Amino acid sequence: MIQVDLITGFLGSGKTTFIKKYVDYLYRQHLHVAVIENDYGAINVDRMLLSEALEGKADVEMVIGGDKDCRIRRFKTKLIAMGMQGYDRVIVEPSGIYDVDEFFDVLHEAPLDQWYEIGNVIAVVNSKLEDLSPQADYVLASEAVYAGKVILSRVDEATEEDIQHTLNHLQMALKAHHSQRDIKKDVMKKRWDAYRDADFEEIMHSGYQLGIFYKQFIDDNYFRSLFFLNIHFSLATLQERIKQIFNDHELGRVMRIKGFVCENQQWYEVNATADDLSVEAIHDGQEVIIVIGEQLDEERIHHYLK
Structure with a gap:
């Protein structure tokens, strides 16, 4: 098995x-x-x-x-x-x-x-x-x-x-x-x-547990993953925009931002939470930024990424 x-x-x-x-x-x-x-x-x-x-x-x-x-x-x-x-x-x-x-x-x-x-x-x-x-x-x-x-x-x-x-x-x-x-x-x-x-x-070998747990309904649109394609920012500009998104509390609760950016023919992976932003050089990527969170305002977020 x-x-x-x-x-x-x-x-x-x-x-x-x-x-x-x-x-x-x-x-x-x-x-x-x-x-x-x-x-x-x-x-x-x-x-x-x-x-x-x-x-x-x-x-x-x-x-x-x-x-x-x-x-x-x-x-x-x-x-x-x-x-x-x-x-x-x-x-x-x-x-x-x-x-x-x-x-x-x-x-x-x-x-x-x-x-x-x-x-x-x-x-x-x-x-x-x-x-x-x-x-x-x-x-x-x-x-x-x-x-x-x-x-x-x-x-x-x-x-x-x-x-x-x-x-x-x-x-x-x-x-x-x-x-x-x-x-x-x-x-x-x-x-x-x-x-x-x-x-x-x-x-x-840790296995799993079973027990009593009360389930509840969560609307499929409460947590969202928003995809923004063809982002042409420089790495420095993207990092600054990501910080601005996390600091804008009017657009919902952003939990994670991830994606790629290409600068000088070098791809970088960008991965961010509210208190951490990491950048790593990688071999290949795609011009996309994904914003994940609760009750997100897509239009307001797009304002930072257009």
């Missing part, structure tokens, strides 16, 4: 970075690995970045978003197509807003239940967690409640007070949705650059 791991995590939590490290470990264990990227839009920045970073270590596939029925059907079709390709493990990275029950439902359906079994559910959580809206708290809790392990990201930037605030917030969010789980005993709080093979071995 092919083991399938689900890597969840709220917007900007660091799922893609964690997957790079996890796949590197699995590759060194001589496992044949595939990664499925499942995102809202037809342009998937994370897939482009993973394809470059994981070249020779894992195959990277993509499932384009859509409404719930369409998303489930495409995910199931992708798994069927991959079922006879000899993978030992498949890693699924969904969008930052994801109903984990969809994952369980698909893996338990025929014919997938003959080829695949659920390995682990792993939730990546920013250790410097900000106060969230009730809707965002629900998403955070709905992803963590099933996790065999909760992996804290950005521990190297966080104080012990930050970490305790995050864990208390996560526990509060779970309790608010009627989960009695004590999440703190299943949290890994190490700096990622300090992870050793023994840590990844523990993660690889």
Whole structure:
């Protein structure tokens, strides 16, 4: 049976970075690995970045978003197509807003239940967690409640007070949705650059949890991913515009901005949250900027990016 791991995590939590490290470990264990990227839009920045970073270590596939029925059907079709390709493990990275029950439902359906079994559910959580809206708290809790392990990201930037605030917030969010789980005993709080093979071995066998959790409805348009194509700014100008977007609280709550820019025939990956902006030179890209957040005003954001 092919083991399938689900890597969840709220917007900007660091799922893609964690997957790079996890796949590197699995590759060194001589496992044949595939990664499925499942995102809202037809342009998937994370897939482009993973394809470059994981070249020779894992195959990277993509499932384009859509409404719930369409998303489930495409995910199931992708798994069927991959079922006879000899993978030992498949890693699924969904969008930052994801109903984990969809994952369980698909893996338990025929014919997938003959080829695949659920390995682990792993939730990546920013250790410097900000106060969230009730809707965002629900998403955070709905992803963590099933996790065999909760992996804290950005521990190297966080104080012990930050970490305790995050864990208390996560526990509060779970309790608010009627989960009695004590999440703190299943949290890994190490700096990622300090992870050793023994840590990844523990993660690889962490499994998943089931329990009582009250689900709620969230409008599909509440969390949005906005795509802005053909952005021709210089790198310095784009960085400045990104800062302006995060500082404009009239356009909704921006959680993450990611994309590419080309300057002097060199492509750069840009990845930003409210308190961090990183730029990395890469081999190839596409002129697109994606803004992700809650109740976003597309026209107002476009004003900064036109």
